[in-house]
Amino acid sequence: MANCPDCQDRGLIKNEKGEYIQCHCVTKKSHDLKQVQSLIPPLYRNKSFSDFNLSYYSKFHFDRERNISYYESAQRALKAAVNFVKLLSLNKPTKGLYFSGPVGSGKTLLAAIIANEAIKAGKEVLFVVVPEFLEKVKQSFGEEDDGFLMKKALSSELLILDDLGAHNYTEWTRNTLYLIINHRLNYQLPVIITTNIGLEDLESYLGERTTSRIFQLCHHYWLPVDLDIRLKKVRGM
Template sequence: MKPCKLCQDRGVIISNQVAVPCSCNRQRALFNRFKNAGLPDGLRECTFERFDFRFYSKQLVDPVHKTTYYDLARRAFRAAENFVRQFVQDPHIDGLLISGPVGSGKTFLAACMANALLQEEVPLLFMVVPDLLDQLRATYNQDRQPAGYTEKDLMDAAREVSLLILDDLGAHNYTEWTKNRLYSILNYRLNYRLPVIITTNLSLEKLDEYLGERTTSRICQMCWPCHLAVVDDIRMVRRKERLQEK
């Protein structure tokens, strides 16, 4: 973030010989909330207003959910909006499990919720599951410099934050150690009624296969399921559109 032109990052300006808070204070507080939440820069512009329904077919019907791709997207979108609205009133509501193939808008929708709640000053963590597991492993790797945190620091943050968003809970190489860490996080949050938003490209059956019955059972107990379906990877479609515009 560039230095403030008014106060040069001092936080105050002199007006009529009196020191008053600079208008950048709120902007910097918001910037720090985004930074501390772990939301990647590329997702900070994801908003409900920018969610594009044109990628979801009104003709194709999902064979499992027996409704069109478009209707599934509308349901997931409403569930996400409702979660944000209700969470502000009650931080102990059920979370969401957003499933769908790669490039179906799962992460975008999760980021929409994160951005909306950060504007409301809600403490949250946005964690990409493979990155979280790598960070946990790194605390035990003697060949790598620690990043100033321990395994307990990471686990406590994931367990205790008001809202945890776990992005890309997919078909990774889960060892018993990593499966136990995910179970510990989710079990703690279930017991203390702290919601979690999860995105995954796996079905519940596949989640059970990769994570185990006890972890999947807790996810089902904590989260309402939503599904997104697309014909083509939205990221690839957008890239083609940008190339055609040049």
């Protein structure tokens, strides 16, 4: 039995003019493959902007430093993400985005949505969780695919660095992150960063050189929540 009832797995269907065109199932297979190759976690594949629920962000809690509600802050981040995807799809130069906030504030979801939308726009995307990525790069030295992941991090049209957290950064990890950030800045390749570190504290973890370049490379958006969104979902709140 064919998987696709429209083309019977032949990959071609006739349009209204009687011309043979590529079936939608081929497009979907290609899209799914690109998602796998981009390393987007399965949990977040196919998520779209409609999945980013602003109701989880309080209109009654305020960020005193920025003098806006948590809701307004998340709304700004969402608007920036939508605008970023629009500019990227039009091949217009745009700065990356730096999403900071506590655990469970929707940073990874928003970054993954951007990645999914970028793939739809035909862009090459690499989504990596920073601690895992650094460990894989280190372990790949001398292997058959030596440097492959690093090359993708340097050259992909969009790089997502998820969970750039307050880890124990060694001189090697700092230098590796500097190399990536500096290269992408020089070649105007955007980066999306998610982290629990505010820009004001970043230098103490990554050093002055990398922090300075992230300032140049990304716009900063703060995603504050009064309670971990994952816990809210579990509790049905």
